[in-house]
Structures are given as structure tokens and as C-alpha cells.
Amino acid sequence: MAHRWKNDLTHADVTPEAAFLNRRHFMAGLAGVGLASIAKPALAEELEPNSWEEITTYNNFYEFGTGKGDPVQYANLMKTDPWTVQIDGMVDRPGDYGFEQIMSEMTVEERIYRFRCVEAWSMVIPWNGFELADLLNLAGVQEGAKYVGFETLYRPEEMPGTQYPVLEWPYKEGLRLDEAMHPLTIMATGIYGKPIPNQNGAPLRLVVPWKYGFKSIKSIVRITLTDKEPPTSWNQANGREYGFYSNVNPEVSHPRWSQASERKIGGGLFAKRIPTLMFNGYEKEVASLYEGMDLAKFY
Ligand SMILES: Nc1nc2c(c(=O)[nH]1)N[C@H]1C(S)=C(S)[C@@H](COP(=O)(O)O)O[C@H]1N2
Numbered sequence: 557m558a559h560r561w562k563n564d565l566t567h568a569d570v571t572p573e574a575a576f577l578n579r580r581h582f583m584a585g586l587a588g589v590g591l592a593s594i595a596k597p598a599l600a601e602e603l604e605p606n607s608w609e610e611i612t613t614y615n616n617f618y619e620f621g622t623g624k625g626d627p628v629q630y631a632n633l634m635k636t637d638p639w640t641v642q643i644d645g646m647v648d649r650p651g652d653y654g655f656e657q658i659m660s661e662m663t664v665e666e667r668i669y670r671f672r673c674v675e676a677w678s679m680v681i682p683w684n685g686f687e688l689a690d691l692l693n694l695a696g697v698q699e700g701a702k703y704v705g706f707e708t709l710y711r712p713e714e715m716p717g718t719q720y721p722v723l724e725w726p727y728k729e730g731l732r733l734d735e736a737m738h739p740l741t742i743m744a745t746g747i748y749g750k751p752i753p754n755q756n757g758a759p760l761r762l763v764v765p766w767k768y769g770f771k772s773i774k775s776i777v778r779i780t781l782t783d784k785e786p787p788t789s790w791n792q793a794n795g796r797e798y799g800f801y802s803n804v805n806p807e808v809s810h811p812r813w814s815q816a817s818e819r820k821i822g823g824g825l826f827a828k829r830i831p832t833l834m835f836n837g838y839e840k841e842v843a844s845l846y847e848g849m850d851l852a853k854f855y
């Protein structure tokens with residue numbers, strides 16, 4: 557049934573006033589208890605969304621280069637209109653779905669999510685988007701489908717980064733069907749109420765807030781329902797370092813660095829590392845998806 561997820565981060569949490577009061581609250585508490593509660597101010601701080609400037613100028617979008625500033629510099633080369641998403645595989649209504657057509661059928665809402673890159677930096681981003689489940693239901697998922705594969709646009713003449721074989725193009729990602737149907741999983745089409753900029757994955761990109769950022773594939777042109785685990789770009793490039801699941805987990809280190817803490821971009825006065833939360837803070841909502849699974853083995 558239409559179980560709609562209740563946002564735990566609301567506007568009240570994220571107005572400058574609320575953030576300021578939270579900080580004062582912690583400062584006051586901190587004076588009495590000393591540095592033992594160092595993690596607490598960080599938790600208040602993380603409710604504060606990053607600025608438009610931070611979210612749209614510090615990006616990973618390797619089709620435009622591997623530097624954090626490359627996407628904002630080159631992604632405007634990508635033509636996003638017209639845009640169609642091919643939905644195929646185990647669906648009742650396969651076909652090319654136009655972006656406008658999709659938008660006319662979907663309910664867009666605001667979702668303020670923590671976003672945690674596998675490189676151990678993070679942001680809080682106020683997305684606008686719709687639940688992926690609604691789009692999959694539009695296409696009609698057939699019985700027997702177990703996974704969803706996604707592909708990014710591959711248009712070398714508009715994507716200077718694709719001349720380098722950093723990854724196999726097109727960029728591919730995948731989810732288990734239950735992950736894809738989870739109410740937290742969205743297709744983002746905006747940020748701060750504005751259309752999502754090219755560097756962030758225009759006109760629509762996946763956002764799976766409890767997984768490392770690379771699962772949140774940008775500028776999607778194809779969605780395939782299948783009964784087999786789909787190949788994914790980072791897993792193909794280095795399966796030992798980037799697993800299919802890639803759930804945020806402070807206890808499972810990346811082979812080359814710890815995942816126990818993270819650096820929130822643009823932290824200002826509080827620019828220190830903050831503890832990384834299990835499932836990026838969405839444990840209550842998603843832990844049941846992985847009941848009985850060895851999360852160190854299925855990383
Ligand atoms: N097509 C595509 N999608 C992608 C990437 C990419 O290089 N290409 N980078 C991923 C990584 S590593 C991260 S952290 C996020 C970054 O999203 P943002 O730039 O909107 O913060 O996008 C993900 N989606």
C-alpha cells in the first residue's frame with residue numbers, strides 16, 4: 557500500500573535559527589560535561605543542509621573528469637532536453653518514457669537526506685524527487701524480477717571525461733528489487749526546489765541515502781528489471797574495494813581507509829570529522845532488508 561515515509565529532517569530542523577539553537581544547546585551542554593560528548597555537536601550540525609554552492613560545485617561525475625570541480629565546469633555540455641528513460645526487462649509496459657511524461661505522473665516531494673561518499677566526505681542535501689517505486693509501478697514490475705539495473709547517458713562528444721578509461725562506460729549501477737522499492741529510495745529531479753543542475757545528474761538521478769554515494773547514479777537513461785544481479789561500474793573496476801551492496805557501515809573499512817568517520821563539506825566552525833552512522837543514520841528504516849546477512853561479507 558501507499559506507505560509514505562515520514563521525513564525525519566524537516567524544515568524546522570534546518571532553518572538557520574533551528575541550527576543556531578541546536579548549536580547553542582550543545583555549547584551549553586558541552587561546558588558542563590567536557591569533551592567526552594564530542595560526537596553530540598556533530599549530530600546537531602549534520603541536520604544543517606549544505607549550501608547550494610557547496611552541493612553544486614563539489615561533485616563526482618567522472619563522465620566530465622575526475623576532479624571535484626570538473627563537473628561544474630563541463631557538465632553544461634550535456635544536452636538534457638529531450639530526455640527519455642528506456643525501461644525494459646521484466647516489466648509489463650516496457651518502452652521509452654519521456655521525462656515530461658514521467659513528471660506528469662509522479663508526485664514530487666522534498667527529502668532532506670544525509671549523503672555519504674565512499675571517500676569519507678558527506679553533505680546534507682535537500683532533494684526534490686519522487687519515489688522510485690512509483691516509477692517502477694508505472695512500468696509494472698513482473699513476478700520473478702529480483703534486481704534493477706541503471707545506466708547513465710553515454711555521449712562521448714558531450715562528456716570529455718569518457719575519453720579516459722577510468723570506468724567502463726556507460727556508468728552502471730544496480731539495486732536489489734526490495735531496495736529499489738523502499739520508500740527512502742528516490743529519483744531526484746531537483747535541489748532546493750530548483751531543477752537539478754547537470755553536474756548533480758540532470759534531469760533525473762537515483763538517491764539511495766543509506767548507501768555510499770556512488771550507488772546514486774546520475775543522468776539515468778535506462779532502467780532494466782532482471783532476475784540476476786546486474787553488473788555495476790565500480791564493482792567491475794575494483795570488486796574488492798566496491799561491493800554491490802555498499803551500505804554505509806562505520807565498522808567495515810574500505811581496504812585503504814577507515815569508514816568510521818567522515819568530513820562534512822563546508823563545516824565552518826565545526827569542520828571536524830563526525831562519526832559515520834550505521835546505514836548513514838537510516839538503520840531504523842532499512843536494517844530489516846539485511847536481516848541475517850553478514851554485512852562484512854556482503855559489503
Ligand atoms: N553517472 C555517474 N553517476 C555518479 C558518479 C559518476 O561519476 N557518474 N559518481 C557517484 C559518486 S562517487 C558520488 S559521491 C555521487 C556524487 O553526487 P553529487 O555530485 O551530486 O554530490 O554521484 C555518484 N553518481
Ligand SMILES: [Mo]
Pocket residue numbers: 616672673674675768769770
Ligand atoms: Mo562517491
